[in-house]
Amino acid sequence: MRTYYVFQAKDTPALRGFTNESRASILPAEYGPWTLVQEIGPDEEWTPDVSRAVVAAGILENGYYLSGPLKQVAPRPIIESDRVEGTAVYDRNNAQIGTIKRLIIEKVSGRVLYVDVTFGGLFGVGVHHHTIPWDKLTYDTELEGYHTDITEEQLRAAPVFSGERRGRLDKSHEQEMQQYWLNLP
Secondary structure (H helix, E strand, O other), X not given: OOOEEEEEEOOOOOOXXXXXXXXXXHOOHHHOOEEXXXXXXXXXXXXXOOOHHHHHHHHHHHOOEEEOOOOOOXXXXXXXHHHHOOOEEEOOOOOEEEEEEEEEEOOOXXXXXXXXXXXXXXXXXXXEEEEEEHHHOEEEOOOOEEEXXXXXXXXXXXXXXXXXHOOOOOHHHHHHHHHHHHOOO
């Protein structure tokens, strides 16, 4: 374990920057200036409202982790598929209804058409897979997950993407999915 330093943005007090270095210069200058507000040693209790593991992953990837409101659009409107896989899906009441397992991409156009959403089960046993259209999801930066108007009941009733069908989206299965989502119960 290591020591973490928590900084606060002067102009946006709810924005925190986490690093494993005691200098604020590693944090994005456009959100600063930054003020050190907390040092958390390896044996100290973790009190921030964000997981230590999430902070550690952010620092490993970027050198820092930001938590709080960011009033800026992402510099590039792209995301890697492995950052989408494993992301939570929430209904309109912010209740998690599933997790994105994989993206289903049209070969010719390269467009994401569907996502395979998993829900239920424990330790991989009893997990259910259902496919929903990609355009039914909207990313929510505060939840760090995808919002949808689809309910868990509608997801449970959706065409299955598992077993013998996994990896093979034939024309009849795609038509079945299109019909289901066009005529949503």
